[in-house]
Amino acid sequence: MRKATLFLFLLSCNPAFSDSIQKWTDASGQIHYGDTPPSTASIQQRIEIHSNFDESAYEEAMKRNSALYEEVRQIEKREKDQARTAEKRLDDYLKSLDRKNRESERSKAKKHRSRERERNRVSIKLRRSKPSRARTEKKKSLKIY
Known part of the structure; x- marks a missing residue:
């Protein structure tokens, strides 16, 4: 402009x-x-x-200026198109990063849940495998008689 x-x-x-x-x-x-x-x-x-005003030189200068104006207009249009394309590429890139971050968070949460389930299973197995103190006392007392 x-x-x-x-x-x-x-x-x-x-x-x-x-x-x-x-x-x-x-x-x-x-x-x-x-x-x-x-x-x-x-x-x-x-x-x-x-002043040596020459009508033909004036008309030639006007033609040259209009050609330059057209060239400037085309350059500005090309720059706007490039800016629009770059902005779209940046927007797409940011969306893909956001999507990857969400997927990463989901996989981390899934791994965390599976680890918690495994810990719970192990602790339940340990509780079942360890005899309670009262049961061992009964067994000892039964053996004594």
Whole structure:
């Protein structure tokens, strides 16, 4: 957008449109330049600008500028497309990372649950295999008789 604005500004700054510049000094002694001096100016001087305005060169410059403008527009469009593509790729990558993290968390939770189940099974087996103190006391007392 800035390039297009600059293009239009430079196009409007064609010096061929002005024929002369007026130079004058006001009552306080300050020098001013402009197209038309005020009638109360103390000293007036007219500076002629000789311009060799060529209509064909102007038309050629306009064609060149319009071609450059079109090229700038195409470059800007290509850059926008590339930015859109890069943004989509980044979004897809972040989604895949999020999916992998969720899968990793699920597998960790699953492993943790299976370890807990195994610990519970082992502790139940140990409890069943160890005779209780009361049972061993009864057995000892029975053997004594």
